[in-house]
Amino acid sequence: MLQDEKPRPLLEVHGLTKRFGAVQALKGVDLSVLPGEVHCVMGQNGAGKSTLIKTLSGVHQPDEGKIFWEGQQVSLPGPTAALDLGIATMYQELDVVDGLSIAENIFLGHEHATRGVLHVKRAHATARSLLQRLGHGNLSPAREVGTLSTANKQIVSMARALSRDTKLIIMDEPSAILDAGEVANLFRVVRELTAQGIAVVYISHRLEEIREIGDRISVIKDGQSTANNLHVAQTPKAELIRRMTGRDVANVFPERRPLPLDAPVVLDVAALELEGHFAKLSFTVRAGEILGIAGLVGSQRSEIVETIYGARKATAGQVTVNGKKLVPGSVSSAVEAGIGLSPEERKSQGLILDEPIYKNVTLSTFERFARTGLLDENAERRAAREQIEALELRPADPERPARTLSGGNQQKILLARWLVHGTKVLLLDEPTRGVDVGARAEIYTLIRRLADAGTAIIVISSEIEEVLGLADNVLVVDDGHVLAQRTATDIDEHGVLDLVMKGSAA
Amino acid sequence: MSKQKTQVIEHSSAQTPDPGAASGGASGLLGNLLHGPAARSIGLVLALAVLVAIGLITSGDRFMSSDNMLVILRHASIIGVLSIGVTFVITAGGIDLSVGSVLGLTSVVGSLAVVQTAAAESTWLVMVVVALLVGAFAGLINGVIIAYGNVVAFIATLAMLVAARGLAEIISERRTLLVTNTDFTGFMRADFLGVPVLVWIFALVSAAGWFLLNRTTFGRRTVAIGGNLEASRLAGIKVKRHIVSLYVLAGIAAGIAGLMMMGRTTSGTSTHGYLYELDAIAAVVVGGTLLAGGRGTVMGTVFGVLIFSTLTNVFTQNNMDTSVQALAKGAIIVLAVLLQQRFAVRKERKAKKQPLKA
Ligand SMILES: Nc1ncnc2c1ncn2[C@@H]1O[C@H](COP(=O)(O)OP(=O)(O)OP(=O)(O)O)[C@@H](O)[C@H]1O
Ligand SMILES: [Mg+2]
Numbered sequence: 070m071l072q073d074e075k076p077r078p079l080l081e082v083h084g085l086t087k088r089f090g091a092v093q094a095l096k097g098v099d100l101s102v103l104p105g106e107v108h109c110v111m112g113q114n115g116a117g118k119s120t121l122i123k124t125l126s127g128v129h130q131p132d133e134g135k136i137f138w139e140g141q142q143v144s145l146p147g148p149t150a151a152l153d154l155g156i157a158t159m160y161q162e163l164d165v166v167d168g169l170s171i172a173e174n175i176f177l178g179h180e181h182a183t184r185g186v187l188h189v190k191r192a193h194a195t196a197r198s199l200l201q202r203l204g205h206g207n208l209s210p211a212r213e214v215g216t217l218s219t220a221n222k223q224i225v226s227m228a229r230a231l232s233r234d235t236k237l238i239i240m241d242e243p244s245a246i247l248d249a250g251e252v253a254n255l256f257r258v259v260r261e262l263t264a265q266g267i268a269v270v271y272i273s274h275r276l277e278e279i280r281e282i283g284d285r286i287s288v289i290k291d292g293q294s295t296a297n298n299l300h301v302a303q304t305p306k307a308e309l310i311r312r313m314t315g316r317d318v319a320n321v322f323p324e325r326r327p328l329p330l331d332a333p334v335v336l337d338v339a340a341l342e343l344e345g346h347f348a349k350l351s352f353t354v355r356a357g358e359i360l361g362i363a364g365l366v367g368s369q370r371s372e373i374v375e376t377i378y379g380a381r382k383a384t385a386g387q388v389t390v391n392g393k394k395l396v397p398g399s400v401s402s403a404v405e406a407g408i409g410l411s412p413e414e415r416k417s418q419g420l421i422l423d424e425p426i427y428k429n430v431t432l433s434t435f436e437r438f439a440r441t442g443l444l445d446e447n448a449e450r451r452a453a454r455e456q457i458e459a460l461e462l463r464p465a466d467p468e469r470p471a472r473t474l475s476g477g478n479q480q481k482i483l484l485a486r487w488l489v490h491g492t493k494v495l496l497l498d499e500p501t502r503g504v505d506v507g508a509r510a511e512i513y514t515l516i517r518r519l520a521d522a523g524t525a526i527i528v529i530s531s532e533i534e535e536v537l538g539l540a541d542n543v544l545v546v547d548d549g550h551v552l553a554q555r556t557a558t559d560i561d562e563h564g565v566l567d568l569v570m571k572g573s574a575a
Numbered sequence: 576m577s578k579q580k581t582q583v584i585e586h587s588s589a590q591t592p593d594p595g596a597a598s599g600g601a602s603g604l605l606g607n608l609l610h611g612p613a614a615r616s617i618g619l620v621l622a623l624a625v626l627v628a629i630g631l632i633t634s635g636d637r638f639m640s641s642d643n644m645l646v647i648l649r650h651a652s653i654i655g656v657l658s659i660g661v662t663f664v665i666t667a668g669g670i671d672l673s674v675g676s677v678l679g680l681t682s683v684v685g686s687l688a689v690v691q692t693a694a695a696e697s698t699w700l701v702m703v704v705v706a707l708l709v710g711a712f713a714g715l716i717n718g719v720i721i722a723y724g725n726v727v728a729f730i731a732t733l734a735m736l737v738a739a740r741g742l743a744e745i746i747s748e749r750r751t752l753l754v755t756n757t758d759f760t761g762f763m764r765a766d767f768l769g770v771p772v773l774v775w776i777f778a779l780v781s782a783a784g785w786f787l788l789n790r791t792t793f794g795r796r797t798v799a800i801g802g803n804l805e806a807s808r809l810a811g812i813k814v815k816r817h818i819v820s821l822y823v824l825a826g827i828a829a830g831i832a833g834l835m836m837m838g839r840t841t842s843g844t845s846t847h848g849y850l851y852e853l854d855a856i857a858a859v860v861v862g863g864t865l866l867a868g869g870r871g872t873v874m875g876t877v878f879g880v881l882i883f884s885t886l887t888n889v890f891t892q893n894n895m896d897t898s899v900q901a902l903a904k905g906a907i908i909v910l911a912v913l914l915q916q917r918f919a920v921r922k923e924r925k926a927k928k929q930p931l932k933a
Contacts, residue, residue, distance in 0.1 A: 439792045
């Protein structure tokens with residue numbers, strides 16, 4: 070194994086600091102990455118992981134600190150400088166251009182061209198071999214990226230990283246948008262890369278993943294290194310959590326209480342159909358019940374909740390909330406009936422990035438705070454502050470623009486939005502995507518508490534473990550079909566995967 | 576565009592940790608005044624001050640006389656009202672190219688013989704109502720085509736620009752219609768407390784616009800839709816309906832401006848408001864409203880309008896060529912936007928040097 074050798078570090082970082090306005094994002098971070106290793110960087114939401122990698126990829130300039138590349142001190146004035154050294158980055162927020170083809174995206178900024186004339190054929194050939202290397206030879210290089218799933222967009226982003234002579238690939242929470250099958254593919258690719266001597270810096274909030282793929286771990290807490298170069302195999306999970314959070318967190322799912330037999334049906338979905346996506350979908354959710362929807366990417370999970378919510382117009386069928394029939398394709402009718410949706414893509418579907426936290430929290434309730442059309446911003450701030458406390462959202466400043474928050478904290482804003490005024494039905498699409506261990510446990514507890522208070526909840530997650538641990542009942546779906554409905558305790562992760570495999574084979 | 580946006584954001588994030596702004600309540604309001612739109616207007620105040628200084632140097636007392644100040648304001652008032660309406664549309668991420676033409680159309684319909692006869696038999700307010708309805712209706716068509724027909728705002732309102740002008744020509748048979756109702760013209764041309772009624776209307780519309788944008792749910796919806804349309808829709812805001820109402824609002828503003836024009840010129844004609852949409856958009860953008868949407872400032876728009884009308888005044892005072900004036904206008908648009916960005920960046924640097932508060 071790697072730890073027995075003593076090769077020269079590929080990348081070394083000493084005492085990095087970075088300040089945004091009055092926010093000290095990095096207060097002194099060290100990092101040392103060896104060639105061919107998978108170096109995991111861990112830390113809570115807002116710890117400074119993304120900021121660290123952005124200084125390594127030339128996006129941000131550090132205020133202090135030194136960066137050494139292959140033993141030489143370097144400065145990275147811009148992204149090109151980092152790319153020229155051989156540092157490629159896959160950002161937490163995918164940065165592909167939807168309107169361009171796969172090949173055009175891969176070679177963006179370093180096109181194959183002679184005097185400005187593009188060599189389309191050569192680009193396509195190279196793109197095809199890169200995609201093949203990543204296990205996705207089936208994607209045509211000419212396809213427009215906007216038509217791809219998020220998982221496939223990530224493949225494009227990875228192909229772009231590999232299209233240069235890269236020695237280090239930084240991946241910021243790549244698995245957050247992937248399901249179990251896709252993660253397995255990602256790991257296969259990572260192993261292949263490291264076998265070729267390429268180093269990978271890997272960021273994730275999922276401890277199991279790090280155990281599986283990582284070699285060494287560095288931990289950041291509040292912008293400071295609290296541990297460096299821990300060997301994965303020799304570091305117990307509890308210690309990692311302690312180093313990250315400074316306390317002990319039992320990462321368990323909250324207790325389920327047996328549903329009262331007379332709990333009324335709140336959400337009734339009858340023969341719902343969205344043409345081209347799913348058909349004849351029927352199920353009910355009772356007050357106090359958490360229904361989990363498990364399935365792989367492409368199983369139409371998001372489409373199902375978006376259709377219930379009216380964000381997509383059902384072609385047939387009926388959604389009823391507490392006996393009240395919803396108008397198909399009308400979000401406001403759903404919201405009025407008491408449904409709330411926390412969408413999958415927080416940046417494009419959830420947040421107004423330039424607006425302060427409190428306005429994002431009250432985006433669906435500011436009308437209710439208002440009197441005869443006059444805003445009551447102080448009441449909004451108060452409500453937002455309550456949620457900030459309840460969810461431990463950081464920074465705890467209602468005035469901060471959402472853009473400046475770390476990914477996990479942005480996710481909490483979306484949850485807070487529907488907690489401000491009690492909703493009767495809560496649709497949560499990937500509620501813990503990019504959320505750290507400590508906050509995850511809190512969010513689980515919170516979801517359970519809402520259910521205990523009588524809310525009907527649907528949870529979608531690509532982490533099957535999360536669906537099974539949190540939900541009372543589970544729908545296993547594949548390609549818009551319900552394969553099975555089970556009590557969550559009656560099925561395990563393998564059971565779900567078996568069902569899906571059998572379902573796709575059939 | 577997006578680059579400019581990010582800069583501004585970093586600048587506002589740099590100032591928000593201010594404890595006053597954070598603690599909400601009354602100090603939150605103060606914080607808003609100190610760091611919000613007012614602070615962003617510094618560049619505008621500067622630009623206006625420079626123009627006034629030039630005016631003073633070149634034509635001295637004549638420029639500073641209260642009569643001349645009123646000339647500047649009166650000149651600003653019609654474009655000003657138009658620009659307030661456009662501010663809302665642009666804040667929501669749209670654009671309205673038709674306001675100038677709609678102004679012309681409202682002035683023609685408002686001056687039609689039938690309308691004037693009806694007004695003579697009852698009250699001149701009939702003309703007001705008719706002009707506002709025409710403006711609102713044109714806006715309604717714009718809004719419905721954009722929101723429900725999914726036509727790009729630029730194209731839909733470009734079509735309205737052409738069509739409204741054509742309709743105005745047909746209705747007026749390309750003639751200038753005289754406004755004979757002396758009650759109406761008398762009101763519009765009167766002074767109140769020594770200030771022309773036109774200027775009062777501009778002041779009232781500005782105040783109402785500021786209130787609407789900053790203090791009401793209507794304003795919040797407008798900014799939210801401009802900031803992220805999809806997120807607003809998924810949060811339950813009736814996005815389409817609101818977009819329609821924004822264009823109706825811009826149309827009503829054009830109707831008010833049309834009435835003001837009828838008062839000032841005692842006529843209605845299809846050429847009224849020719850190219851005013853460009854002046855209005857320029858004023859809005861110079862004022863600091865983001866063309867991409869998501870941030871709007873009525874106060875900035877007022878400054879933008881005043882800057883342009885002061886510029887015109889300085890040029891007329893010195894009997895200078897209107898072509899040179901157009902050149903200067905273009906330069907000001909670019910300068911003002913550059914200046915705003917400079918301020919944003921400098922603020923951020925300053926904030927960085929402040930010691931960190933634990
Ligand atoms: N452009 C910015 N302006 C102001 N503050 C910022 C900016 N970018 C990041 N921050 C702040 O810096 C700190 C570190 O953020 P960062 O995104 O690096 O966290 P992270 O460890 O990646 O968290 P997550 O796990 O949630 O992705 C946070 O407090 C964040 O609010
Ligand atoms: Mg991050």
